[in-house]
Amino acid sequence: MKDLSVKLHSLELRNPVMTASGTFGYGWEYEDFVDLSKLGGIVVKATTGSHREGNPYPRMAETPHGMLNAIGLQNKGVDYFIKAIYPAISDFPTNVIVNVSGSTVEEYESVAEKINELEKIPAIELNISCPNVKEGGMAFGTSCASAQAVTRAVRKVYKKTLIVKLSPNVTSIVEIAKGVEDEGADSISLINTLLGMAIDVEKRKPVLSTITGGLSGPAIKPVALRMVWQVSQEVKIPVIGIGGISNASDAISFLLAGASAIQVGTANFIDPSVTMKIVAGIEDYLERHRIDSVKDLVGALDVS
């Protein structure tokens, strides 16, 4: 038996494979295809201070090897989450992590404070990187000062593992990563979607109702990998790699680049059972390379 377990600060994962927020619903959508007890964790949909309807349809456009989305944080708000959703997911046999979003520092703070009270939620992921809302969201993740301000405020009220999810739509991701590390983030996840756009030339109109949206899928993998590499060189806290991961080899490349764990997003749409194949593939890789622990792969890229 190979040791697949990893640790993100005080959060223990049975293996490094998690699912990315907004692509895995609340987990139950995948129950016919995924054995949750075989996942390191799931990050559920973005939760905000109050109910949000999200953006108008159309919210999705297919692109070469990827897709654009402009969902706009549709969710019923944190109070509804606590009352109606938490009871249904709190006994899932895996780490359930809540993705926290907002438009103001106060909103992030108040959602985090409420989630802090939920015994079975061991961590939150601060989404300061959503490109699809008018105010807040990505605005916090694109300046170091505001990324730090949100992290600082949430750190004061949130006692468990605090993951901060970074936006790739910045000039220096390393600077922001170091900034949130300084404010007490326990881990950093990256990347969220890249700002993009699609046009229907026949209609001479944008495909998305919001004109621009967030690009995800294999198309963004090289960018994500580069950013994970750069960030993990510069921070001491564990990094979670996200972006286009669709198979075990993709996942392992992120581990080698320095990620302690990975999240699978868009690939779940093409194969809802893909995470199970990734876990099995990582185990197989360890067997083939006679490596005992997946931890030995983290940052093991040979650049000589």
Place this chain on the structure above:
Amino acid sequence: MKKFIHDFKVIKKWLPGSNHVILHLLCSEPLPPIKAGQFAEILIPDEPEVFLRRPISIHDVDTKNNTISLFVKIVGKGTYKLSELRVDDTLNLLYPLGQGFEFPEHDKILLVGGGCGVAPLLFLAHSLSQHNYHPDILIGSRNADEIHETGEYEKYGNLYLITEDGSLGEKGLVTHHSIFKTDEFKYKIVYACGPEGMLKAVNQKLKGFDTEVFVSLENTMACGIGACLSCVVKTTTGNRCVCTEGPVFNTKELAGW
């Protein structure tokens, strides 16, 4: 309903007219229960230009032979690829998705299909007739070349046709058919599938009648299982997913209809 990912083998392919393909597919496993109006998310094989699965309605089910059929209008890269499949090729389906049609209390049922929107109607007519309903079926199209399988529909109900150029049945748009003209429109339930403009026109036509109109929507989708929230439609109770809460909706619930 439990969902599955199964491989199917193409056992028969038929290209009626220039822009449609009908595929008969044999399942590699025993078929699960499928309801009329449900759909599959199809992995388009060997087409690097197509990234996401494509939602296609279940056109008919033959439980005895463990086969299903699909009726596809060729509109782009993915559907073109489906038309290029050959007998014995394999196709991967995530299915059965969505809620499908509910069987009504009344037997005064009219099924209305326009263009490629007829896809789910054959299975609906088939299922209704298995449950001893006697639906009337109205199919509209641009011209005679786009109306197929009339003999199949006739097995399950009275078939009425209308074409824009008058080459088959009455002449005009679906809503011009004489079925809608009578002072005493007799149907209590209408199930309609087709382009959104046609669905809205049918619904508009029946406002003021004591008739419930159910429509099957075709919003673009990514996951098909309620996880991504791409496919939402605005309803009287907020945004709802077409893939899990639809694709069939009572038009009373749709905002702005």
